Amino acid sequence: MNTEFFRKGPFRLFQEGAFPSRLHEPRPAVVLGRWLGAALVVCFVTGLISHALQEWGGRLPSRPVDGYRVTQGLHVISGLAMIPLLGAKLWTVYPRLFEWPPIRSVLHALERLGIALLVAAMLLELFTGLLNTVQWYPWPFPFRETHYWLAWTAVGGLLLHLGAKAPTIAEHWRRGGPEVPGRRGFLAAVTASVGLVTVTTAGQTVPWLRHFDLFGARRPDLGPQGLPVNRTAEQAGTVEIPQDWRLTVNGTNRVRLTLAQLEAMPQHTARLPIACVEGWSFSAEWTGVRLRDLLDLAGVPEDATVKITSLERRGYFRTSEMASSYARDPLTLLALRVNGEALAPDHGYPARIIAPNRPGVLQTKWVNRLEAL
Structure with a gap:
């Protein structure tokens, strides 16, 4: 990775080799972005259904019988899966935060704006959503309305980010080029972490995973x-x-x-x-x-x-x-x-x-x- 930027401006301490890992490259970022984007779309669409069912007084069809059970279950499952995905994605790209100058062109400014909106909205969305699953609300603002508009902000930031990074995404969408040592292991570890989070929490809504429900907010079969x-x-x-x-x-x-x-x-x-x-x-x-x-x-x-x-x-x-x-x-x-x-x-x-x-x-x-x- 070009480290010339790290020797200028207020980040002079970042000299050549400050970020030695070759995993801070576009290909892992694109792969993780693909998975994260898919999870975000599922979470967003199912969240809209949940919002509509609550806000419109049940003016949607009453069938299928298990409709809300499936959509809201997918909403929470995909939201929890995004936590390790977002962490891994941010790790692959965080050296770019130290580029200097911070703005180099209009396209670069749009890219940074999209990233700022996307990352800020998703971090707050996942943080508040996670605490909602255990019904803990340590903030002064209303959860449902804030959660709803943060979702739209995240989607807007994603669209800006996709538009600005379209050439890079297209270039690295398919596998190609030399194999980077550790890339497959890194992506496999991320996949395993997502699978572990899903298996140990999805049992609160997926009956055949109930025996593995170690970290779900509820055991649905316990109570009066x-x-x-x-x-x-x-x-x-x-x-x-x-x-x-x-x-x-x-x-x-x-x-x-x-x-x-x-x-x-x-x-x-x-x-x-x-x-x-x-x-x-x-x-x-x-x-x-x-x-x-x-x-x-x-x-x-x-x-x-x-x-x-x-x-x-x-x-x-x-x-x-x-x-x-x-x-x-x-x-x-x-x-x-x-x-x-x-x-x-x-x-x-x-x-x-x-x-x-x-x-x-x-x-x-x-x-x-x-x-x-």
């Missing part, structure tokens, strides 16, 4: 009634349910039903997953009343969006909205039981929503009101 919870009844202030609890359904008619009356209605069972934004998911058998039967009882129009309200005293998701595509799906239930048992308080006793292809935060627990919007 064999299911984990993110928000307990104590945290939500719903440990004590009022003795006069009634489910209120508001449509053209106003219907109020006791738990005994709900249990006397036709019961249906569906096997559906709880899939959470942190990347874990687990399926269970839920039994209860079809939501569409309750809406028909109150004369709710078939095309109406339904607002669901919880007994929870506070919290961003104490209410949720459900479009008719979900509310009228025969698998969408006001669940009263899970795996043959009455709901535990932490799982939403006396009643909760369970629907296909829906984020866990929108599967509202401790439901006490349904109303047409």
Whole structure:
């Protein structure tokens, strides 16, 4: 590598041979960039799906049943895989940070701008995303909105970077030239590290990898009634349910039903997953009343969006909205039981929503009101 730049400007201490490794060359950087770019695209697209499902009140199709489970699982898996990939990629190119002069042309300025946007956005994106998987938020800004816009910033930086480095990428895209000692070993080590991270964390959403789930944020098969919870009844202030609890359904008619009356209605069972934004998911058998039967009882129009309200005293998701595509799906239930048992308080006793292809935060627990919007 040309080290002439390291002998000028404020970086005079970097003399010839300051970065002796021949792995600081374009070919490993291009190979790693290819893998990193693919992971970023998967993470970005699945993140957009997650954002849409949460922000648009379920106005997307309710099928496939496991849709959100797959897309959010891929989102977290690809995000975790990017951590070793990004570290290796930065190691291959970090000597370029010490070039002098720092800006040599318009194209070089665009390249540096793209790199700055891409690296800063991805580092912050991966850092906050990793802490989100363990539900730790030590920052003052809202996670979801920040995570969303950082993703767009990273993609913008990637496009600028690709445009500026297109000739170099094209030149080194295919294998060629003399074999550099250690290159294959380095790339194999990176591949192994990505595989290790994936295998030891993906079990929180991929059932056949569950025995290898050493570092996942959740063991999905552990928790009350064999299911984990993110928000307990104590945290939500719903440990004590009022003795006069009634489910209120508001449509053209106003219907109020006791738990005994709900249990006397036709019961249906569906096997559906709880899939959470942190990347874990687990399926269970839920039994209860079809939501569409309750809406028909109150004369709710078939095309109406339904607002669901919880007994929870506070919290961003104490209410949720459900479009008719979900509310009228025969698998969408006001669940009263899970795996043959009455709901535990932490799982939403006396009643909760369970629907296909829906984020866990929108599967509202401790439901006490349904109303047409």
